[in-house]
Each structure stands twice: as structure tokens, then as C-alpha cells.
Amino acid sequence: MLQNLWKWLIIPLIMLGIGAAVVIYTVNNPTDSIVARMLTYERVFRVIREHMALLLVSMIGATIVGVLGGIMLSRPKLYYIGRVAENIVNIGQTVPSLAVLALFYTVLGLGFRVAVFALFIYSILPILRNTFAGIDGVERSIVEAARGMGMNPFRVLTKIELPIAFPIIVAGIRTAIVINVGAATLATFIGGGGLGDLIVTGLSVHRDMIIFTGAVIAAITAIFLDYMIGKVEERVVRWT
Amino acid sequence: MIKLEGLSKIFPGHTIPAVKDLNLEVKEGDVCVLVGPSGCGKTTTMKMINRLYEPTGGKIYIRGEEALKMDPIKLRLDIGYVIQEIGLFPHMTIEENVATVPNEKHWPADQVKQKVDEVMTLVGLDPNVFKSRYPSALSGGQRQRVGVARAMVSDPPIMLMDEPFGAVDPITRARLQNEFLRIQERMGKTIVFVTHDIDEAIKMSDTIAVMREGELIQHATPSDLLSAPADEFVSNLVGRNRSIKRLHLIRINEILEDVNRAKPISEDAQTEEIKKQLDQSDIRTVIVVDRNNKLKGIIGVNDLKRTTGEVAKDYCQDVSDTVTSDATLNDALSVMLELGEGYVAVVNEDDQYEGTITLGDLLNVVKEDN
Ligand SMILES: Nc1ncnc2c1ncn2[C@@H]1O[C@H](COP(=O)(O)OP(=O)(O)OP(=O)(O)O)[C@@H](O)[C@H]1O
Ligand SMILES: [Mg+2]
Numbered sequence: 001m002l003q004n005l006w007k008w009l010i011i012p013l014i015m016l017g018i019g020a021a022v023v024i025y026t027v028n029n030p031t032d033s034i035v036a037r038m039l040t041y042e043r044v045f046r047v048i049r050e051h052m053a054l055l056l057v058s059m060i061g062a063t064i065v066g067v068l069g070g071i072m073l074s075r076p077k078l079y080y081i082g083r084v085a086e087n088i089v090n091i092g093q094t095v096p097s098l099a100v101l102a103l104f105y106t107v108l109g110l111g112f113r114v115a116v117f118a119l120f121i122y123s124i125l126p127i128l129r130n131t132f133a134g135i136d137g138v139e140r141s142i143v144e145a146a147r148g149m150g151m152n153p154f155r156v157l158t159k160i161e162l163p164i165a166f167p168i169i170v171a172g173i174r175t176a177i178v179i180n181v182g183a184a185t186l187a188t189f190i191g192g193g194g195l196g197d198l199i200v201t202g203l204s205v206h207r208d209m210i211i212f213t214g215a216v217i218a219a220i221t222a223i224f225l226d227y228m229i230g231k232v233e234e235r236v237v238r239w240t
Numbered sequence: 241m242i243k244l245e246g247l248s249k250i251f252p253g254h255t256i257p258a259v260k261d262l263n264l265e266v267k268e269g270d271v272c273v274l275v276g277p278s279g280c281g282k283t284t285t286m287k288m289i290n291r292l293y294e295p296t297g298g299k300i301y302i303r304g305e306e307a308l309k310m311d312p313i314k315l316r317l318d319i320g321y322v323i324q325e326i327g328l329f330p331h332m333t334i335e336e337n338v339a340t341v342p343n344e345k346h347w348p349a350d351q352v353k354q355k356v357d358e359v360m361t362l363v364g365l366d367p368n369v370f371k372s373r374y375p376s377a378l379s380g381g382q383r384q385r386v387g388v389a390r391a392m393v394s395d396p397p398i399m400l401m402d403e404p405f406g407a408v409d410p411i412t413r414a415r416l417q418n419e420f421l422r423i424q425e426r427m428g429k430t431i432v433f434v435t436h437d438i439d440e441a442i443k444m445s446d447t448i449a450v451m452r453e454g455e456l457i458q459h460a461t462p463s464d465l466l467s468a469p470a471d472e473f474v475s476n477l478v479g480r481n482r483s484i485k486r487l488h489l490i491r492i493n494e495i496l497e498d499v500n501r502a503k504p505i506s507e508d509a510q511t512e513e514i515k516k517q518l519d520q521s522d523i524r525t526v527i528v529v530d531r532n533n534k535l536k537g538i539i540g541v542n543d544l545k546r547t548t549g550e551v552a553k554d555y556c557q558d559v560s561d562t563v564t565s566d567a568t569l570n571d572a573l574s575v576m577l578e579l580g581e582g583y584v585a586v587v588n589e590d591d592q593y594e595g596t597i598t599l600g601d602l603l604n605v606v607k608e609d610n
């Protein structure tokens with residue numbers, strides 16, 4: 001048990017360690033006074049906090065709305081709308097995240113909330129699509145067997161369809177997270193803050209060290225979240 | 241028990257009905273087997289009975305009650321259903337799969353457990369081995385047996401079985417069929433059973449319903465179907481060798497009394513006695529049993545010459561295959577053909593010797609019929 005826990009934790013701990021080491025090193029060894037002024041613990045923690053808030057709020061919202069929406073679209077009455085929506089979503093995915101942010105900026109203006117909202121909308125797409133596709137992909141005979149055994153539609157959904165679609169839904173959430181972590185670095189352009197702040201600042205003052213710090217933390221966050229969700233999924237799905 | 245009246249189904253967008261004006265009555269405790277070519281509407285008929293498909297016309301009565309007016313969920317909980325595609329739930333263990341209906345019915349957990357073990361054993365799957373596996377770790381035939389176990393676990397009075405033994409090998413299939421018939425004799429369920437195998441239909445059924453292109457062509461007892469097929473189509477379906485097919489209809493224990501019951505000898509019998517018996521035997525073989533009447537082996541004329549010994553157990557050769565007394569005459573015939581012998585030993589479930597059936601006995605039965 002303890003050994004298992006250790007196995008579980010080792011990779012996240014290593015990643016956390018790398019992140020901490022990079023931050024400590026760059027903050028304590030600034031290449032010049034500009035870097036020293038721009039790269040303080042206070043600033044780094046603030047942007048990490050902002051970044052996490054951007055991610056978590058938009059992801060939680062997108063997961064709830066995406067999964068519920070996907071379920072609704074998979075119901076027989078809305079099924080054909082679902083098929084159409086699936087295609088629209090696929091097209092929507094090809095719009096670059098920067099364009100999405102720009103679009104929301106022109107409509108809603110600047111600020112953290114607008115950024116969260118834009119990320120939320122952008123992350124719904126893969127989750128919605130995968131939830132629908134996952135449920136739609138459950139073999140007809142399995143659903144028919146379940147109904148034939150006397151399960152009501154709600155039981156069929158919760159006991160059969162969702163558990164079988166679960167890995168695909170999780171894959172959608174993972175896709176959304178990876179996209180979201182990248183897109184969240186762009187939030188700074190519309191005043192949303194986050195790790196993008198460091199990167200953009202670094203770019204504007206031509207100091208690679210600042211860019212590097214921001215980019216490393218963003219990358220680690222993406223890998224870390226993806227890894228954790230993968231582990232949780234492994235735990236839950238034992239049948240494949 | 242189940243009565244279909246003018247039942248029709250036209251799928252949306254189709255013009256030709258999948259099932260057309262079907263009238264069929266299955267009496268309580270009867271096994272009605274639906275046969276017919278692929279696409280003739282057997283599955284569709286079944287799915288209308290448990291209302292997975294809504295009929296476009298006609299009525300269904302179950303115990304005199306109109307099924308189309310009943311709550312479909314309640315209806316289905318009391319109808320065991322073996323779906324053609326097996327349809328096991330891939331994310332649940334075999335135990336959870338089998339326990340589906342009891343769980344839907346909120347049975348107490350220990351009762352569910354006990355019942356699951358019971359039905360799994362019944363279909364020949366050791367609960368200790370298979371219970372915690374997932375369907376992906378089972379062979380096709382094993383999955384199919386789980387499907388059957390899942391359908392019968394809550395003892396439903398009605399069962400719909402869509403090709404339940406399609407994916408198992410002939411030997412296991414014969415065993416499951418015999419097991420099925422044994423259970424059915426005790427339980428007396430009302431069963432609608434689909435098969436492509438006319439031999440299986442003849443063996444398992446009280447009545448056979450022959451369908452073609454959504455219509456019922458003939459509904460009769462297997463015996464009547466064999467002797468008086470309604471038309472060309474039915475007689476083709478039944479095939480030639482109809483008198484041989486009759487062998488499916490007769491169980492060994494029905495004729496065992498009448499045939500010349502070759503007497504077994506004890507494993508301690510002396511050579512002299514064995515010789516005497518061999519001379520009298522029309523199959524030139526004697527059956528050896530132990531003190532508990534358990535089948536020990538056989539001794540042929542040659543065995544006596546080839547080996548030296550004093551008592552029967554020294555000469556006796558192993559028997560590679562036997563039949564049980566509740567098997568059909570056709571099973572006996574298959575074993576004989578497989579062994580290349582003119583006889584087969586009949587034993588009961590505990591391997592105790594009950595008698596011997598010879599090819600001659602089978603010929604007599606076929607002759608009497610004609
Ligand atoms: N859900 C459905 N939608 C449209 N058509 C269907 C549907 N199910 C069955 N059919 C059609 O209805 C007809 C009867 O099908 P059914 O499944 O009842 O045949 P079957 O007798 O069970 O065949 P098999 O022996 O191959 O299982 C077929 O022509 C089939 O294509
Ligand atoms: Mg079918």
C-alpha cells in the first residue's frame with residue numbers, strides 16, 4: 001500500500017521539484033537588474049495562482065457543462081442535433097485559441113472573467129464531443145440487453161452508458177486540459193493574468209530567463225494535471 | 241401464457257413488415273422454438289414480447305394481461321432475456337453481470353451472492369474461477385453461458401432466449417441442452433427460444449414455430465412437424481432423414497427398459513464367467529462395474545486373448561465416452577459414430593451403469609415409426 005502510494009507520488013513530486021528548483025534558481029540568480037525586478041517570488045506565485053484559477057474555474061465549468069451537454073445530446077430525442085453538433089464542434093476546434101480570446105475581447109472586453117469565460121467555452125468543445133461520442137459508441141446490443149433486463153433509462157445511463165463511455169470522456173477532459181494550459185498563457189493579452197504574464201513580459205524586455213521560467217511552469221502544470229487524471233482513470237477503469 | 245394476436249412490426253422507413261400478422265400461443269410451461277431463415281423476424285418477435293420494440297399492430301397477452309398496457313420495466317424484470325449478441329456489460333465483472341436483475345429488484349446482498357453462485361454452477365462456470373473476471377477475459381462460449389445465467393438468475397417465469405447456445409462447441413452444446421431440459425422439467429418455465437439449428441429445435445421444444453419473411457408458416461409439435469410439414473418450405477427446413485431426426489425426440493431412458501439390458505459383471509468376476517457372458521452378448525463385449533455399480537470399463541473378446549489375468553478388472557479397458565440416460569437417442573447415435581462402435585454404455589449422473597444401447601435398438605425405433 002505504502003509502496004503503491006510512493007509509486008503514485010514519485011512523478012508528481014519530481015515535477016514539483018523541478019518546478020520549484022527552476023523558480024528558486026531563476027529568482028535567486030537573476031542575470032541582471034531587470035530580471036531581478038521582474039522575477040520575484042511574489043510575482044511568480046501571483047501568476048501561478050492566477051493561472052491555476054484560470055485553469056480550474058474554466059475546466060470545472062467546462063467539464064460540468066460539457067458532460068451534461070454531451071449526455072443530453074446523446075438522448076434519442078436530441079440525437080440528430082447531437083450528430084450535427086459533433087461536426088460543428090469539430091470545426092470549432094480548428095479555430096485557434098488566440099482567435100477565440102480575441103473574439104471574446106471584442107465582445108466582452110478585458111479582464112480575468114472574460115479570459116475564464118473564453119477558456120471555458122473553448123474547453124467545452126472536446127469534452128462535449130467526447131461525451132457524446134463515448135455514449136454514442138456504446139454497443140447497441142449492450143444497451144438493449146440492459147433495457148431488456150428491466151433497467152429504466154436513468155439506470156441505463158448511469159450504470160451502463162456513462163461507465164463504458166468514461167475512458168473516452170476522460171480523454172476529452174485531458175485534451176481540454178492540455179489545450180487549456182496552453183491557451184491560458186494567452187489570457188494575459190486580454191488582461192487575464194497567469195503565466196502568460198511572465199512570458200509576455202520576458203518577450204518585451206528580451207530576457208530569456210523570464211520567458212523560460214513562465215514556460216517551464218506552464219509545461220509542468222500541463223504534464224502534472226494530465227498525469228494525475230490519467231492515474232485517476234487507471235484507478236477507476238479496470239476492465240479494459 | 242404468451243399469446244400474440246395479429247402482431248406486426250414495420251420498422252420506420254421500411255415498407256416490408258419485419259413481422260406480419262403473427263398469431264402464436266405458447267402455453268404455460270411450454271418451450272416454443274422459433275426457427276426460420278436469417279432475417280425472418282424471430283428476434284423482432286422476441287423484442288416485441290418484452291417491448292424493446294413497440295409493435296405497429298396487434299396485441300400481446302401475457303397471462304391474459306395485455307402487455308402493451310403494462311409498465312415495460314416491470315414486465316421486463318419478470319422476463320428473462322438472452323440477447324442474440326450476448327450483450328454482456330464489459331465494465332462489470334461476471335458476478336456483477338449475472339447479478340444485474342436481482343440488483344434491479346433490490347434483493348438482499350447475501351441472497352444475490354448465493355443465487356449467482358448457483359446459476360453459474362448450473363451453466364457450467366465455476367464461480368470461484370470466473371466470478372471476478374471481466375467479460376473480455378472469457379471465450380465466446382463462456383460469455384454466452386454468462387448471458388444465460390444472467391437471464392435466469394431471478395427465476396423469471398418467462399424466458400426469451402435468442403440463440404443462447406449458438407457459440408458453444410457441439411459437445412458443450414449437447415451438455416447445456418440436456419442441462420436445460422433437466423432444469424426445464426423441474427421449473428416448467430414458459431420459454432420462447434430461437435435457433436438456427438433444426439436438430440436443436442426438435443430436441444428442445446414442445447412446439448416449433450416456423451417463420452418465413454415475417455410470417456408464421458407452421459406451428460406444431462416437433463413430431464407433427466416431422467410427419468406433416470405444412471409445405472415445401474417447412475419440409476426443406478426440416479430436411480431429409482426425418483426418421484433419423486426423430487431420434488432427437490426420444491430420450492434414452494424412455495427405451496432403456498425395453499431394450500435387451502446387457503447385464504454388467506463385477507470387477508472381481510473370474511475369467512470363466514467373463515467368457516460365458518461374452519458368448520451371450522450380441523455386442524461381443526461385457527461391461528464391468530465396481531461394487532457401487534460405477535462403470536469401470538469394458539472387455540471385448542480380444543482383450544481376453546491379449547492380456548493375461550484372473551479377474552475382470554485385469555482385462556478391462558477404459559471407456560472413452562458414455563451417454564447419460566436423459567440424453568436423446570440422437571446423442572447416443574453420435575457417440576456410437578464417434579467411437580466407431582455399435583453400442584454405447586448408458587450411465588447416470590454419478591457414473592453408475594444403467595444399461596447399453598445398441599445400433600440395433602436405434603434401428604428398431606426408427607422402423608417402428610415408419
Ligand atoms: N432495429 C431495426 N431497424 C430496422 N430494421 C430492422 C431492425 N431490426 C431488424 N430489422 C429488420 O427486420 C427484419 C427481421 O429481423 P430480425 O432481427 O427479427 O431477424 P431474425 O429472424 O432474428 O434473423 P437472424 O436469424 O439473422 O437473427 C430484417 O430484415 C432486419 O433487417
Ligand atoms: Mg435474430
